[in-house]
Amino acid sequence: MNGKIKERYSRQIVISEIGEEGQEKLGNSSVLVIGCGGLGSPAAIYLASSGIGRIGLVDDDIVSISNLQRQILHYEKDIGKSKVESASKSIKDINSKIIIDKYDERLTEINVHEIFSHYDFIIDATDNFKSKFLINDTCVNLGKPFVHAGVMGFKGQVMTYIPNAGPCYRCIFGNIPEDDLVKRPDMLGILGTVTGIIGSIEATEAIKYLLGIGDLLIGRLLTFDALKMSFREIKLPDKSEICTACR
Numbered sequence: 506m507n508g509k510i511k512e513r514y515s516r517q518i519v520i521s522e523i524g525e526e527g528q529e530k531l532g533n534s535s536v537l538v539i540g541c542g543g544l545g546s547p548a549a550i551y552l553a554s555s556g557i558g559r560i561g562l563v564d565d566d567i568v569s570i571s572n573l574q575r576q577i578l579h580y581e582k583d584i585g586k587s588k589v590e591s592a593s594k595s596i597k598d599i600n601s602k603i604i605i606d607k608y609d610e611r612l613t614e615i616n617v618h619e620i621f622s623h624y625d626f627i628i629d630a631t632d633n634f635k636s637k638f639l640i641n642d643t644c645v646n647l648g649k650p651f652v653h654a655g656v657m658g659f660k661g662q663v664m665t666y667i668p669n670a671g672p673c674y675r676c677i678f679g680n681i682p683e684d685d686l687v688k689r690p691d692m693l694g695i696l697g698t699v700t701g702i703i704g705s706i707e708a709t710e711a712i713k714y715l716l717g718i719g720d721l722l723i724g725r726l727l728t729f730d731a732l733k734m735s736f737r738e739i740k741l742p743d744k745s746e747i748c749t750a751c752r
């Protein structure tokens with residue numbers, strides 16, 4: 506490891522669970538962030554600053570002024586630009602050494618397998634059920650680990666899926682709620698700091714997985730309530746016998 510790299514990550518390397526070996530592991534790792542919005546912003550920023558070697562960004566949206574309240578990868582100058590472009594620029598400003606793959610497209614049944622196959626860990630930073638179930642089913646199918654998160658108002662939730670180690674998102678949440686298909690996620694309220702907290706937890710799960718340290722949120726749903734300022738952990742049931750993804 507050269508001196509520059511050692512200096513950049515010195516506050517991380519000094520942690521006994523990480524060290525130079527762990528830092529090198531992160532440098533050789535790849536993470537895919539799906540959604541460059543409220544959750545994807547803090548997740549991608551922390552992944553980049555902590556030295557993940559390659560980061561993939563998926564989003565087909567453009568930056569609008571109402572995004573700036575929480576999507577901290579984007580600035581006023583980015584309004585009207587593609588989110589993936591804007592996010593990529595911000596990440597490069599933080600860490601120019603990182604390789605960034607830009608997917609300026611919507612995740613679909615057609616492209617999802619090909620995109621996922623290139624990454625060690627997947628981060629669900631989306632805001633709609635259709636994408637969440639697509640991410641889950643593909644990760645179960647390919648045997649890829651991922652972290653799920655959802656946010657609304659003052660609340661958030663996170664869980665991690667590791668192949669053969671616990672229930673998947675569909676085991677717990679079943680199918681897409683009919684009435685949620687028609688709801689416009691961009692019309693739901695959310696406090697910006699809540700996406701910051703939950704997105705940061707997602708990045709932390711990715712880093713821990715890549716380093717092979719600590720206890721992941723496997724079989725546990727972590728919920729956060731900013732008004733009460735409390736975290737709660739819900740123990741999840743085992744894999745569902747009727748889950749169409751796991752079957």
Ligand SMILES: [Zn+2]
Pocket residue numbers: 672673674675676677744745748749750751752
């Ligand atoms: Zn399942």
